[in-house]
Amino acid sequence: MKMTADGKALKATFDRLRGVMVGSVERGDLPGLVMLVSHHGEVHADAIGRLAFEGSPMTRDSLFRITSMTKPVTxxxxxxxxxxxxxxxxxxxxxxxxxxxxxxxxxxxxxxxxxxxxxxxxxxxxxxxxxxxxxxxxxxxxxxxxxxxxxxxxxxxxxxxxxxxxxxxxxxxxxxxxxxxxxxxxxxxxxxxxxxxxxxxxxxGTTLSEFLNERIFAPLGMKDTAFYAPKDKHHRFATAYMQDNAARQLKVFDPPVTGRFSNPPAFENGAAGLVSTADDFNAFAQMLLNGGSAGRTRVLSPESVTLMTTNHIVADEKRESQLFLGSTRGWGFGLSVFTGLDGTFAAPGRFGWDGGYGTSWYSDPQAQLTGILLTQRVMDSPKPPAAFSDFWTTLGEIAAGG
The missing domain is CATH 3.40.710.10 (DD-peptidase/beta-lactamase superfamily)
Incomplete structure (x- = not known):
C-alpha cells in the first residue's frame, strides 16, 4: 500500500525520534524503553535496549509499571x-x-x-x-x-x-x-x-480489577493490563531502577520476579497500581480520543469523555500544588489538561499524565496525536527526565503539522 505524504512525514519524524531515544539508552540513562506514536490512527512503535541492564532485549509487548497513568483508567x-x-x-x-x-x-x-x-x-x-x-x-x-x-x-x-x-x-x-x-x-x-x-x-459489588477488566480492559483488548504481572509474563516484565545518589549509579528498585508488582496485591491501587504495555494503553488513549468508543465497542459516552478531558480547576485551587501542575496545566477527571502553551508539545486541550516510575502519555484531540513513552527508571525529581523532554520535544514537530 502506498504511503501518504502525511504518513511519510510521520515515519520520518518517528525515525528521528528513535535516534534521539537510542541516545538515552546508549548513554546509560536507561536500560531500555518502548515508545509509541499514533497520528490519525497510523501507529508507529519501537522497543529500544533491554528489560534490565544485563537482561533480555526489550520488545514492543514488554510490561511496565505505569503507576500514575493508572489514575485516568480509574x-x-x-x-x-x-x-x-x-x-x-x-x-x-x-x-x-x-x-x-x-x-x-x-x-x-x-x-x-x-x-x-x-x-x-x-x-x-x-x-x-x-x-x-x-x-x-x-x-x-x-x-x-x-x-x-x-x-x-x-x-x-x-x-x-x-x-x-x-x-x-x-x-x-x-x-x-x-x-x-x-x-x-x-x-x-x-x-x-x-x-x-x-x-x-x-x-x-466486585473487586476493582474485576470491574475494570469487565468494563474497560476486555472490551478494549487490553490483555496485558492488570494490577500485577503474572508468572507467565515475568519474562516480558521490565526491571525498575532508581538512582543511587551515593554510588552515582542506577540500582534495582523493583525486580520482575520477586518485586511488589509480581503477585496479586493486598490493595488494588487505582492511583498507581497498574502494569501495562504501550499497545494496551494506546487502546485506552484512542478510546478517549474517539469520544468513548473503539470500533463498535463503546466504553463511555462522549459527554463523559468531555467531562474527563476538560479542565475543572482554577489557578487559585492549585496554589499549594504548583509542583505538580505548574502554571499551564489544569485537571480534568484523573488526568491533566493543558490550558496554555508550555514547550513544543504542550498546547491547550492536550490531556494525559505521567507515571513516577518513568512513564508518560499525552493525547492531542486537535492533532489526533497520541504519544506513549514507557521506561523503567523511577523519577527522582519533579523536573521531567531528559528522556521525557527529548521525546515530547521531537513529537512537537508532528503536532505542529496537525
Missing amino acids: AAGAMILVEDGKIALDDPVERWLPELANRKVLLRLDALIHQTVPARRAITLRDLLTFRCGYGIIPIFPERLPIQRAYAEAGLAPGPVFPSFPPDELIKRYASLPMVFQPGESWLYNGGSEILSVLIPRIA
Whole structure:
C-alpha cells in the first residue's frame, strides 16, 4: 500500500525520534524503553535496549509499571458507574464510604492535628475525580507540617513505595486524619484516586480489577493490563531502577520476579497500581480520543469523555500544588489538561499524565496525536527526565503539522 505524504512525514519524524531515544539508552540513562506514536490512527512503535541492564532485549509487548497513568483508567471506571446510574457526580460518597462521614478539616495548613473545624459539606464523587476532596499530598519538602507527619504515621506518606493495606484498612486510615482543606476548596494530588479505589468496588459489588477488566480492559483488548504481572509474563516484565545518589549509579528498585508488582496485591491501587504495555494503553488513549468508543465497542459516552478531558480547576485551587501542575496545566477527571502553551508539545486541550516510575502519555484531540513513552527508571525529581523532554520535544514537530 502506498504511503501518504502525511504518513511519510510521520515515519520520518518517528525515525528521528528513535535516534534521539537510542541516545538515552546508549548513554546509560536507561536500560531500555518502548515508545509509541499514533497520528490519525497510523501507529508507529519501537522497543529500544533491554528489560534490565544485563537482561533480555526489550520488545514492543514488554510490561511496565505505569503507576500514575493508572489514575485516568480509574476515573473512567467511576464514570462508567455514573452512566450506569449507580452514583451521580454530586452524590456524597459517605453512602458507600461511611468512614468519611462527619469530616473535620484543619484550621489552617500548619495547624496541629486536633485543631479542626467541621467540614461544610460532604465529599462528593466530583471532589474525588477533580482531586478537591481535601485529602492528598502536600508538596512541602522536607516534610515539616504536623499533617505531613500524621500522613506518614498512617502509612499514607508520598514516596516510591505505595500503600499496601487492604481496601477497608486504607479507608479507615484516611478517616483517622483530618482533611487538609474543605471539600471542593483546593487541589491536592493522589488522595482522590486512592479513595476511588475503595469506592468503586463497594458500589460495583466486585473487586476493582474485576470491574475494570469487565468494563474497560476486555472490551478494549487490553490483555496485558492488570494490577500485577503474572508468572507467565515475568519474562516480558521490565526491571525498575532508581538512582543511587551515593554510588552515582542506577540500582534495582523493583525486580520482575520477586518485586511488589509480581503477585496479586493486598490493595488494588487505582492511583498507581497498574502494569501495562504501550499497545494496551494506546487502546485506552484512542478510546478517549474517539469520544468513548473503539470500533463498535463503546466504553463511555462522549459527554463523559468531555467531562474527563476538560479542565475543572482554577489557578487559585492549585496554589499549594504548583509542583505538580505548574502554571499551564489544569485537571480534568484523573488526568491533566493543558490550558496554555508550555514547550513544543504542550498546547491547550492536550490531556494525559505521567507515571513516577518513568512513564508518560499525552493525547492531542486537535492533532489526533497520541504519544506513549514507557521506561523503567523511577523519577527522582519533579523536573521531567531528559528522556521525557527529548521525546515530547521531537513529537512537537508532528503536532505542529496537525
